[in-house]
Amino acid sequence: MTTKPTALILQAYGTNRDQDAAEALSLAGADPVLVPLNHLRLGKRHFLDFQLLVVPGGFSYADALGAGKLLALDLKAYFADEIRAFVESGRPVIGICNGFQALVKAGILPGNREQGMESSDATATLTFNAKGHFECRWVSLRPVSQNCIWTKGLSETIESPIAHAEGNFQTSDQSLLSALSSLNQIALTYAHPDGSPANGEYPTNPNGSLLDIAGLCNPAGNVLGLMPHPENHIHPHQHPRWTRGLTMGSGLPLFRKGVKYAEAL
Numbered sequence: 001m002t003t004k005p006t007a008l009i010l011q012a013y014g015t016n017r018d019q020d021a022a023e024a025l026s027l028a029g030a031d032p033v034l035v036p037l038n039h040l041r042l043g044k045r046h047f048l049d050f051q052l053l054v055v056p057g058g059f060s061y062a063d064a065l066g067a068g069k070l071l072a073l074d075l076k077a078y079f080a081d082e083i084r085a086f087v088e089s090g091r092p093v094i095g096i097c098n099g100f101q102a103l104v105k106a107g108i109l110p111g112n113r114e115q116g117m118e119s120s121d122a123t124a125t126l127t128f129n130a131k132g133h134f135e136c137r138w139v140s141l142r143p144v145s146q147n148c149i150w151t152k153g154l155s156e157t158i159e160s161p162i163a164h165a166e167g168n169f170q171t172s173d174q175s176l177l178s179a180l181s182s183l184n185q186i187a188l189t190y191a192h193p194d195g196s197p198a199n200g201e202y203p204t205n206p207n208g209s210l211l212d213i214a215g216l217c218n219p220a221g222n223v224l225g226l227m228p229h230p231e232n233h234i235h236p237h238q239h240p241r242w243t244r245g246l247t248m249g250s251g252l253p254l255f256r257k258g259v260k261y262a263e264a265l
Contacts, residue, residue, distance in 0.1 A: 004031040005051035005262035010099075011036045012071055016058035017231060021096065024231040025054070028255035030262065037074060040082075047082040051262040052092045055099030057163075057229060067126065067166040068101030075106040083108065090265060092149060092258040093223040097164055100215070100225030101126045109225045111218035112179055123173040126166055126227070130208025134165040138240060139206055139228055140249070141214050142191035147184035148217035149261045150224040150254055157195045158188070159239060159249030160228035162206055167227040169209040169216070177210060187224055188215035222261070230254050 007030040009018050022032035030052060035045050047053065061070035075083060087093060087108065095103040103109040104126055129135055138161050143154035171177050180186055189212040190198040190205040198204035198212045205212045207227070215226030230251025236242050239249075 004029060005259060006030070006049070007032045007052040007054055007259075007262075008045075008047065008050035009034045009054045009056060012060045012074070014059045014062055015056050015098065017096070017229060018056040018058075020229070020231040021054050021056045024234045024252060024255045025052070025259065027234055027252060028259040030259045041078055047079065047086045048089070050091075051265060052258060053086060053094070055093075055095040055102055057097030057099060060098055060102065063098075066105070067164070068098050068105050071098070071102040072105035075102060075108070087111075087218070087220075087223055090220065090222050092262050094150060094258060095225040096229060096231065097162075097167075097227055100227055101166065103223070103225045109218060109223060110176065110180060110185060110216055111223065112176060112183070123176055124169070124171045127168050127170055128166050129164070129168050129206065131202065134163075135167070135203075135206045136163045137161070137203060137206060139204070139214070140191045140193045140195070141188045141226075141228060142195050142197075143187070144189055145184045145187040145217055145221070147221040148187040148224055149221050150217070150257050151187045151215075152221075152257065154253055154257065156253070157191060157193065157249050158230060158251055158254065159193075159233055160230045160251050161232050162228045164207070164227055167207040167209065169213045171210065180213075180216065181211070183219050185217050185219060186211060186213055187217045188226055190214050224258075
């Protein structure tokens with residue numbers, strides 16, 4: 001029998017849907033462990049004790065100074081070396097919603113510099129939605145990157161809910177945007193239910209993100225950040241139209257990809 005890969009799910013003040021992520025990982029074949037950030041700071045647990053890392057959604061530290069900003073400062077101030085080692089070992093990492101915001105603002109994503117922690121939210125960030133208000137709706141996602149270990153081989157449109165006010169991916173560096181495309185780092189894009197591009201149309205693209213970006217990976221492909229919540233569509237009954245037979249587009253295959261990759265390491 002193969003041993004299940006263990007997945008570290010970070011917990012900070014204000015994070016939520018961590019239990020949902022744990023259920024998704026369990027169904028995908030992993031052994032999820034929820035660990036408060038303070039336990040890692042005190043050395044009770046260590047990042048490299050695990051084969052997979054999840055930074056879940058929510059409103060960490062009440063989103064003071066901006067969504068995910070204080071959590072990003074924690075990651076940079078206390079765990080930069082450990083996270084760099086984790087990423088460079090090739091282990092899968094996923095940041096969802098607030099987790100995505102934290103990964104970007106910590107410089108872990110897009111990760112286009114020589115070292116994974118050296119990117120800066122001065123050139124890439126997730127900012128206020130173009131419509132200026134909180135968005136809570138279901139969206140369709142088109143898997144794009146065949147470099148990202150989380151999306152490689154996926155072709156079916158993924159249906160997921162979103163719940164964010166700052167999910168608008170923007171960059172001040174046009175060369176970075178070109179690099180994201182050329183390096184196959186655009187992992188997921190907002191799309192119509194049939195998979196056709198959103199082309200910036202609201203509400204198909206709910207926040208105004210450049211190139212309809214819903215999720216990004218690092219150049220190596222093992223770190224994924226995305227704004228929607230695939231962990232909230234892992235059972236047919238979670239889809240709002242499941243009673244009408246619309247149960248397609250589960251987010252579970254995304255987690256299975258990450259877990260399968262962790263198993264092979």
